[in-house]
Amino acid sequence: MRAADRLVKRTIRHSGPWLYVLAFTSVAGALMELALPFVLGRTVDSLVAADSASPVWLGTCAAVVLLIAACEVFGVWASGSGGARATQWLRLRLLRHVLGVGPAMTRRFPEGELVTRLGVNAEEVGRGPESIVTGATLVIPTAGGVVALVLIDPWLALTLLAGLTLIGLVLRAFLRTTTSIAGDYQSAQGDIATRLVDALAGARTIAAAGTEDRERARVLTALPRLRLHAMEMWRANARAGVRAGAVVPLLEVAVLGVGGLRLAAGDLSAGELYAAARYVVLGAGLGAALGHVSRLGRARAAAGRLVELAEEPQTAYGALPLPAGPGALELRGVTAGVLTGIDLVVPGGSSVAVVGRSGAGKSLLAALAGRLVDPDAGQVSLDGVPLPELSSEALGEAVGYAFERPVLIGETVADAVGLGLGDPTEAMEITVRAAARAACADDFVRRLPLGYGTPLEEAPMSGGERQRIGLARAFAHGRRLLVLDDATSSLDTVTEHRVSRALAGELGGRTRLIVAHRVATAAAADRVIWLDGGRVRAYDTHTTLWRDPGYRAVFQVSGHDRAGLPPLDESLSSPLGAGAS
Numbered sequence: 001m002r003a004a005d006r007l008v009k010r011t012i013r014h015s016g017p018w019l020y021v022l023a024f025t026s027v028a029g030a031l032m033e034l035a036l037p038f039v040l041g042r043t044v045d046s047l048v049a050a051d052s053a054s055p056v057w058l059g060t061c062a063a064v065v066l067l068i069a070a071c072e073v074f075g076v077w078a079s080g081s082g083g084a085r086a087t088q089w090l091r092l093r094l095l096r097h098v099l100g101v102g103p104a105m106t107r108r109f110p111e112g113e114l115v116t117r118l119g120v121n122a123e124e125v126g127r128g129p130e131s132i133v134t135g136a137t138l139v140i141p142t143a144g145g146v147v148a149l150v151l152i153d154p155w156l157a158l159t160l161l162a163g164l165t166l167i168g169l170v171l172r173a174f175l176r177t178t179t180s181i182a183g184d185y186q187s188a189q190g191d192i193a194t195r196l197v198d199a200l201a202g203a204r205t206i207a208a209a210g211t212e213d214r215e216r217a218r219v220l221t222a223l224p225r226l227r228l229h230a231m232e233m234w235r236a237n238a239r240a241g242v243r244a245g246a247v248v249p250l251l252e253v254a255v256l257g258v259g260g261l262r263l264a265a266g267d268l269s270a271g272e273l274y275a276a277a278r279y280v281v282l283g284a285g286l287g288a289a290l291g292h293v294s295r296l297g298r299a300r301a302a303a304g305r306l307v308e309l310a311e312e313p314q315t316a317y318g319a320l321p322l323p324a325g326p327g328a329l330e331l332r333g334v335t336a337g338v339l340t341g342i343d344l345v346v347p348g349g350s351s352v353a354v355v356g357r358s359g360a361g362k363s364l365l366a367a368l369a370g371r372l373v374d375p376d377a378g379q380v381s382l383d384g385v386p387l388p389e390l391s392s393e394a395l396g397e398a399v400g401y402a403f404e405r406p407v408l409i410g411e412t413v414a415d416a417v418g419l420g421l422g423d424p425t426e427a428m429e430i431t432v433r434a435a436a437r438a439a440c441a442d443d444f445v446r447r448l449p450l451g452y453g454t455p456l457e458e459a460p461m462s463g464g465e466r467q468r469i470g471l472a473r474a475f476a477h478g479r480r481l482l483v484l485d486d487a488t489s490s491l492d493t494v495t496e497h498r499v500s501r502a503l504a505g506e507l508g509g510r511t512r513l514i515v516a517h518r519v520a521t522a523a524a525a526d527r528v529i530w531l532d533g534g535r536v537r538a539y540d541t542h543t544t545l546w547r548d549p550g551y552r553a554v555f556q557v558s559g560h561d562r563a564g565l566p567p568l569d570e571s572l573s574s575p576l577g578a579g580a581s
């Protein structure tokens with residue numbers, strides 16, 4: 001909890017000037033509250049005595065009440081603005097961090113969980129400073145009440161202090177309980193959000209399977225848990241409220257008893273007794289801090305969840321630029337996930353297909369090649385430079401990735417292709433169009449209402465069209481190394497053949513690592529990496545490998561090449577294979 005408490009404190013600094021306004025209005029309001037019993041007492045005394053000062057005291061009373069109301073209004077305004085500012089700071093900082101960690105973040109935390117933490121939980125932490133400031137100002141009337149009672153009668157003050165100690169203990173225990181329950185509650189919320197995001201991503205599958213009811217139940221699995229924690233929170237609030245609340249009337253009775261005796265003895269005026277009774281209520285008003293403590297508990301629990309995100313290490317980049325070179329890729333003793341002890345050299349400018357059964361680690365190898373994943377052991381280098389030593393810019397310029405299901409990011413189609421190339425310039429436009437042509441995307445993009453300037457949300461695309469935009473993005477970026485992870489699986493055979501030609505033609509100078517399920521793609525590559533059992537079973541030309549029945553079996557069981565292809569015989573070992581013929 002210490003890191004979480006530190007985060008809440010840091011959030012205080014980032015609430016901006018609004019927190020000062022809140023502190024001022026809270027303190028001023030508290031002082032006015034403190035002054036009110038005194039002013040009321042004097043007003044009562046002057047009215048009872050019917051002296052000439054009565055109108056002045058009445059006017060002062062009205063002014064104090066008005067000031068209290070004004071402080072409350074400005075306080076609400078300031079707490080809203082300060083909370084929003086602190087939340088904004090937290091969200092921006094965490095978003096930068098989450099994106100800086102990269103794909104490792106979503107491997108550890110599901111998307112729904114991340115959205116909950118950056119959304120609801122960040123807001124709860126952002127409201128923490130407000131609870132601290134307003135809660136802390138409750139000490140002012142309490143301290144004032146004690147001081148005032150000391151002046152009126154020290155025994156009354158001692159009685160109040162005893163009651164305050166009890167209230168303090170109740171509040172401390174309540175903070176601990178609330179923090180723990182709020183953590184469980186927030187975790188149940190995250191669970192529901194995670195399942196909901198999954199369900200939305202699979203909306204088509206659910207609709208097709210007609211399993212909406214079952215899915216609703218699955219999404220709401222954590223609902224009973226959520227309810228249980230909400231009830232626990234309610235009970236903890238009620239228990240603490242009753243305990244803290246019971247102290248106030250008891251104290252009032254005690255003070256009025258002692259004060260009554262002193263009044264009878266003539267040591268106290270009626271106004272002073274009235275003021276003493278008010279000061280006890282004010283002094284014991286620390287019990288009103290329950291609401292603030294509850295919010296602070298939620299903020300601490302939420303801060304704990306944000307700290308977990310912040311503790312995920314970001315990808316650290318070096319400072320080296322990439323020296324001139326052909327794009328030679330080298331893996332030495334690389335171990336990561338299912339892959340163990342991978343040693344490979346992919347010559348610069350060559351095209352290499354990666355094949356293997358499902359789960360063999362093809363995508364993992366592709367991810368290692370451009371540092372989407374760092375190996376647990378061993379080293380990956382490009383043109384002799386270990387990837388971690390390269391600057392983020394150098395790596396981004398050198399390696400272009402295309403995936404099976406690309407996510408298109410940006411405002412327009414041109415943005416989606418040129419993402420990360422910098423501000424739009426004429427040169428960039430030429431690069432974007434050339435890349436789109438090579439990816440066979442230019443034709444359909446130009447047919448869109450605004451061509452390359454068409455907003456993405458107005459350009460609904462088929463799976464194959466999205467893949468072509470994804471390919472174009474890779475082609476526009478990866479100047480040395482192109483990594484295609486099953487990135488042509490939705491293309492029709494003719495389009496795939498045209499893309500293959502572009503890969504061998506104008507993109508032929510770049511190193512190409514292509515995760516392949518189709519025989520044709522493997523056959524078109526200079527060499528094939530055959531992954532099996534977490535190791536490189538063979539690294540050779542497709543023609544040579546094809547003699548091995550085990551290699552042929554990879555394609556037989558993969559299911560990608562079964563339909564519409566000739567039987568698996570030597571004819572497939574031609575350079576472009578069946579798919580490209």
Ligand SMILES: Nc1ncnc2c1ncn2[C@@H]1O[C@H](COP(=O)(O)OP(=O)(O)OP(=O)(O)O)[C@@H](O)[C@H]1O
Binds near residue numbers: 338362364365
């Ligand atoms: N970054 C990672 N760290 C550790 N393990 C990983 C990582 N990425 C994937 N894996 C695991 O490695 C295994 C191989 O996954 P991968 O996606 O590379 O298989 P694949 O050969 O591409 O399969 P498919 O042909 O079905 O797409 C899986 O069990 C996966 O969970």
